[in-house]
Amino acid sequence: xSSAVSRNATGRIRxxxxxxxxxxxxxxxxxxGLATRTEQANARQTDGPRVLVLGATGRCGAxxxxxxxxRGAHVVAVVRPGAALAQEVEAVEYAxxxxxxxxGMARILDGCDACVCMLGHRxxxxxxxxxxxxxxxxxxxxxxxxxxxxPRPLRxxxxxxxxxxxxxxxxxxxxxxxxxxxxxxxxxxxxxxxDSVEATSVATSEACAGVETVVVRPDDLLEGxxxxxxxxxxxxxxxxxxxxxxxxxxxxxxxxxxLLTTDDATWSSWAGRSPFLVDGxxx
Numbered sequence: 001x002s003s004a005v006s007r008n009a010t011g012r013i014r015x016x017x018x019x020x021x022x023x024x025x026x027x028x029x030x031x032x033g034l035a036t037r038t039e040q041a042n043a044r045q046t047d048g049p050r051v052l053v054l055g056a057t058g059r060c061g062a063x064x065x066x067x068x069x070x071r072g073a074h075v076v077a078v079v080r081p082g083a084a085l086a087q088e089v090e091a092v093e094y095a096x097x098x099x100x101x102x103x104g105m106a107r108i109l110d111g112c113d114a115c116v117c118m119l120g121h122r123x124x125x126x127x128x129x130x131x132x133x134x135x136x137x138x139x140x141x142x143x144x145x146x147x148x149x150x151p152r153p154l155r156x157x158x159x160x161x162x163x164x165x166x167x168x169x170x171x172x173x174x175x176x177x178x179x180x181x182x183x184x185x186x187x188x189x190x191x192x193x194x195d196s197v198e199a200t201s202v203a204t205s206e207a208c209a210g211v212e213t214v215v216v217r218p219d220d221l222l223e224g225x226x227x228x229x230x231x232x233x234x235x236x237x238x239x240x241x242x243x244x245x246x247x248x249x250x251x252x253x254x255x256x257x258x259l260l261t262t263d264d265a266t267w268s269s270w271a272g273r274s275p276f277l278v279d280g281x282x283x
Contacts, residue, residue, distance in 0.1 A: 047072065049113040053075055054117045064256050070257070101145075114155035134198060135195060140158060160199065162241065166273075170236040175237075212271045218278070223249055231255050251280075252277065
């Protein structure tokens with residue numbers, strides 16, 4: 001197995017919706033927490049995997065949806081009630097969800113080959129310090145709780161951050177004691193950071209034993225067009241947060257889409273691991 005994977009990003013990730021035919025409204029899904037609306041577009045049929053994307057209207061979520069669509073995946077995008085998905089990302093289907101438990105997640109995961117969690121906290125006072133403080137961790141638990149109902153092992157990609165250590169200990173020695181003390185203070189003071197740590201722990205624990213998981217850890221996120229060098233996926237951290245590298249959001253989408261649409265060997269090379277993702281300019 002190679003120690004790193006790089007891929008040239010092709011084209012600009014589009015984040016505006018293009019309608020594909022008539023929309024049909026389905027109601028009465030009958031579960032706690034799931035809004036009564038799922039909209040489905042009669043988009044072109046694909047032979048690619050069916051992928052559920054949580055947090056599809058966020059910056060990384062939108063890039064992920066666009067990249068998956070460009071590679072032929074059938075996307076089911078899950079968003080908060082009231083989110084204007086139809087104006088923001090191109091998706092085959094979308095469902096509005098207020099909150100999820102394992103039962104609700106099992107319903108929307110039905111027929112899906114994979115799930116991508118791009119959830120995050122809004123950078124506002126309420127978003128950082130308000131409820132739900134364990135948005136990502138609770139969603140991860142719901143995915144893992146729903147997984148036993150799927151006919152084959154679910155492929156689950158969780159977006160984390162380079163500020164979170166890989167649970168397998170592969171990052172040992174990268175961070176000094178000052179950085180570790182600083183990270184400990186972040187976990188105590190900032191609920192979103194503690195949420196990321198907990199979600200990563202859940203995704204790699206026995207609670208997700210029936211799921212094949214990849215935890216993607218980008219460094220400093222940048223908007224705009226990705227560099228022509230594409231991305232570089234590494235098996236462990238190469239730097240601490242005080243010496244951060246850059247990761248274009250478009251490259252996050254490209255890497256996740258490549259994981260889920262290239263071939264089984266590509267997925268297997270990262271399953272159960274926590275790749276560190278940076279722009280290819282750092283190669």
